[in-house]
Amino acid sequence: MHWSRDRWLVATTVVSGGAVLVGYVGFTALLLNLLGSLGAFVALLFGCLLFVFLVAGPPLTLRGVGANVVTAREEPVLVGLVSRLAQQGDVPTPAVAVVDSSEANAFTVGWRGDATVCVTTGLLDVLSRDELTAVLAHEVAHVANYDSSVMTVASLPTLVGLSTAEASVDVASKSLQAVFLGLFFGVLSAVLVVLTAPVVVLLSRAREYAADRGAVALTGDAGALASALQTLTVDDSSPPASDARDLGVVSAFCVVSPTSAPLPWLHPSTDRRIARLRELERTVETT
Structure with missing residues (x-):
């Protein structure tokens, strides 16, 4: 497979973005109708909240989950993999951070030019080198597709x-x-x-499927990502340790829905994602 922007995700983003814009306008109109000048103040406050969330959201999110940015000297394998995958995807190399949590997961926050790929220590413990590469490729695909920032706007x-x-x-x-x-x-x-909520669900599921396809395009190994998702699903079936970081605040951005997710239905079924990857693996093998 060759890397390219996912057309289905682009179409979904345009539709969902338009729906959210209409929702913003409609909600503002409702506030103005019901509350008059107070409604205008609430709408303005919400707009300011959105702006602050977009600008300050990523660093606050990283701080909230206790993510520590690491260097190539501290984590040579991890940083090296992300750098190589970013070059293959033709995106600016994201920063890399590690969250001290026994819950195995990964997520990406920030904009395309200022993104941070985060993994938990639990994920590093349970995945093989190929599986880790596939998960990191999935996260780099999110950066390449611009969907993390779009998801932020849509989900607020x-x-x-x-x-x-x-x-x-x-x-x-x-x-x-x-x-x-x-x-x-x-x-x-x-x-x-x-x-x-329906728009957010549509976009969230589309971006996960697109990132799965993007990961396969970057690595050429659909089986490794399918195996990683299976491992992470099995790992998440058991309760996390009491000292595990709560990933609920970033649940919409995680590679699999964390145990602390307030909205677990945002993610598509892991079994369905694995089935799609296995089918993609068979397709690649026969071409």
């Missing part, structure tokens, strides 16, 4: 809606007067989630 309304709904329930439980306020924002949050 859903995350804000879920957080607001949870806060609304807490507010409503404080006093009788707060019930109406909590109910009002709870309904608004539910509308926001209902409008945006």
Whole structure:
């Protein structure tokens, strides 16, 4: 296979991006209609939150999961693999970070020119060299497809809606007067989630399938990625150690859904991904 931008992912990104834009505009219009000037303030606050999230989100995310950026001297094999794969994918070489967690997983944050590929110590412990290369190729494919930044923009309304709904329930439980306020924002949050969650699911699943195909294009080894996904699925079937870092904040970006994922249905079925890779492996072998 030869590396190229995934056309299906590009089409999905355009559709989902347009849907999210319409959702932003519609939600702003709803706030203006219901709350007037207060609604304008809330919409502006949400816009500022999005801007801050895009600019400061990656470093804050890395800090939140305890990711430590490593050098070629500290992790020569890991950094060397990422560098070689980035050259093959014709993307700027991402930084490499390690998260001290027994939960085996990997994820990528940041923009194409300033991305960081993160792996957990648990992942380094359970994968073979070929499997590790395949997982890193999957993460580099995310960088090449620009989908990490797009996913950030698309998923923020859903995350804000879920957080607001949870806060609304807490507010409503404080006093009788707060019930109406909590109910009002709870309904608004539910509308926001209902409008945006399907788009986020569509984009999330499309980007994982695209990164799987991209990894095979970079390594030529569909079997290694299928084996890695199988290993990570088996590893995640057991409860993580009590000192494991909580990867819930980056669950949408992980190669497999972590045990702490608040929205585990964002990822496509691992069994289905493995089946697709095995089929791709047979196709490559017969050509």
